Amino acid sequence: MTKAVRLEEGDASKVPVPAGSNKAVSIMDLVSRLVGITGTLGAAIAMGTNEQTLPFFTRFVRFDAQYDDFRSFRLFVVVNAIVCAYFFLSIPLSIVHIMRSAARGTRILLVILDTIMLALLTAGASAAASIVYLAHNGNSSTNWLPVCQQYGDFCQGASGSLIGSFGGVVVFILIILLAAIALSRQAKRVV
Amino acid sequence: MTKAVRLEEGDASKVPVPAGSNKAVSIMDLVSRLVGITGTLGAAIAMGTNEQTLPFFTRFVRFDAQYDDFRSFRLFVVVNAIVCAYFFLSIPLSIVHIMRSAARGTRILLVILDTIMLALLTAGASAAASIVYLAHNGNSSTNWLPVCQQYGDFCQGASGSLIGSFGGVVVFILIILLAAIALSRQAKRVV
Numbered sequence: 001m002t003k004a005v006r007l008e009e010g011d012a013s014k015v016p017v018p019a020g021s022n023k024a025v026s027i028m029d030l031v032s033r034l035v036g037i038t039g040t041l042g043a044a045i046a047m048g049t050n051e052q053t054l055p056f057f058t059r060f061v062r063f064d065a066q067y068d069d070f071r072s073f074r075l076f077v078v079v080n081a082i083v084c085a086y087f088f089l090s091i092p093l094s095i096v097h098i099m100r101s102a103a104r105g106t107r108i109l110l111v112i113l114d115t116i117m118l119a120l121l122t123a124g125a126s127a128a129a130s131i132v133y134l135a136h137n138g139n140s141s142t143n144w145l146p147v148c149q150q151y152g153d154f155c156q157g158a159s160g161s162l163i164g165s166f167g168g169v170v171v172f173i174l175i176i177l178l179a180a181i182a183l184s185r186q187a188k189r190v191v
Numbered sequence: 192m193t194k195a196v197r198l199e200e201g202d203a204s205k206v207p208v209p210a211g212s213n214k215a216v217s218i219m220d221l222v223s224r225l226v227g228i229t230g231t232l233g234a235a236i237a238m239g240t241n242e243q244t245l246p247f248f249t250r251f252v253r254f255d256a257q258y259d260d261f262r263s264f265r266l267f268v269v270v271n272a273i274v275c276a277y278f279f280l281s282i283p284l285s286i287v288h289i290m291r292s293a294a295r296g297t298r299i300l301l302v303i304l305d306t307i308m309l310a311l312l313t314a315g316a317s318a319a320a321s322i323v324y325l326a327h328n329g330n331s332s333t334n335w336l337p338v339c340q341q342y343g344d345f346c347q348g349a350s351g352s353l354i355g356s357f358g359g360v361v362v363f364i365l366i367i368l369l370a371a372i373a374l375s376r377q378a379k380r381v382v
Contacts, residue, residue, distance in 0.1 A: 065332055069331075071324060071328075072321040104375065108371045108374060111367070112368055115309065115367045115368075119309055119310075119313045119360060119364060122310045122313040122317065123314075124317070125314075127320060127321035130263040130318035130319075130321045130322055133263070134335075139260065141255070141256055141260040142256070142260070142326070142335075142336075143338075144325075144333075145333075145334070147333045172310075173310060176302070176303070180302055180303050183299060184295065
């Protein structure tokens, strides 16, 4: 208990909140972030290494596909790498929240950063998803033919890497929800 | 003052916070939501009415483009309509926050809903943006030709409607930031 009190000294609010009250929520937050790291890292690697060359070519066209051919896929890789790095950097703060249940300023800081990263990750994942959809189904009015019959492996790789990224989106919504719960609990306890 | 106290009676926290302390933040929140309504409504209408028929046709192909031809654009219209309705429904709660600075539970509820809507709107806007990019530039490796030279008006309409939608995304990030500021101010005042 003395350790917990000492750790809380640096907190601006200095409200006499019993330590450990938000511990379960903070531990779930940490676990969610670890899941997020796995998901976004996996998505970035899966998309970044996604490449397929067909075993034939003509005089005019070389048949190969890689993520670099699509701006949206390039964006996807960059965004997932950024979000993965952010998750990694937010781990220490998340651990601090487990030890210091009363921490309020850092929780609000994390909510804001989480929100911005949520927007970034959703943008990257959706842009890539719309291209994957187009690759599968094509579009008749613009004469864009589906390419997944030729580039089956490439399409599968791209579709699979979306899963990790949208998993990251779910993680963000969950941890913002957890932060809101933690903040509202503090409010009740103060009263 | 009696009125303010009476209004705060329904609040769970019942902390003696002076009324009007978060008023400026709450008014900014309300104004941001009104901007958000304009942006998303404009985006939904602009995209929903976007259509262009070319003055010639062949035996095989009829040259017309409308938003309905692209799943991503259809999603865009639906998402913007949903978010616009949400903004509209959240106005009463935002007005309540102007009168009741100490409101905490409803603020946290709005933060959570805002976060979900932010993810939804970003997804719709980005999916549409990636298709607009493709329409402008095409993709050589999949043989998807740019169509904006033929469908100039259609492309301009689609690009323009993205502005309103991304404006809505910025509004959401701003109001989540404002809610975090309001919550952190309450925390300081309680101490």
